[in-house]
Amino acid sequence: MNQNEVKLYEARANIIKALAHPSRLYIVDMLNKQPRAVGELTEMIGADTSTVSKHLSVLKNAGIVVDEKRGTAVIYTLKCPCILDFIGCIEEVIESNTKTQVEILSCCKTRAAR
């Protein structure tokens, strides 16, 4: 890896890191349906407001969401809906893993039956 490659992969990793948390993935899913205020998301997630606010700032810094003030509230919106294709791929990996598990289990069953 040369310097430029390192920079490229670091840039990618930084965005992926922003997604690498259950609450933040949940937020992305929720914002895909509609923009939401911090308070709404906080209630849906069931964590401290400050925690959710920090999660949102991680997503914002990564350029995944944008915010907009409306009165005292702050509305967050998903900026790149392609994030969801991404999640489709993750689901494929999960399914593939599950399939592998099932195969392992059925293999053991067969052997035990002999």
Next chain:
Amino acid sequence: MNQNEVKLYEARANIIKALAHPSRLYIVDMLNKQPRAVGELTEMIGADTSTVSKHLSVLKNAGIVVDEKRGTAVIYTLKCPCILDFIGCIEEVIESNTKTQVEILSCCKTRAAR
């Protein structure tokens, strides 16, 4: 978030976490071109063998790659090529962020020129 939702988002986050590292993203890119032995990847990355081996085991545990022994070597192969669509999306986010930066800069230039 109910219990099942928590489990779902945790499962997704675990796979995304496995991708959230520059060296591991590089490995995924390299394995997309062709399967590789640990030693080859180690040389390409320029880290300690043990470090690369641990990165590979993270990817393997997440179900993103598979390994296969060949003599003393261990060949790793990308299991889910859809991972790359995923990276396409990440590139979109990076480009979008860059665009935003350019806009901010050009805005400042305009003001400075007045």
Next chain:
DNA sequence: TATATCCTTGGCAATATTGCCAAATAAGAA
């Protein structure tokens, strides 16, 4: 068997992430 090669694992220190509480800030309402 001995020896070399390739890879994984254990251990550990440095660093980063997470989530809560408390305090600060922002904006509208009284």
Next chain:
DNA sequence: TTCTTATTTGGCAATATTGCCAAGGATATA
């Protein structure tokens, strides 16, 4: 202005990640 609501920020302890070194398999070759 003062009060209230909505959100962000600072601080901190608990936890997780990272990367090196050293040691431990596993497999081929002499």
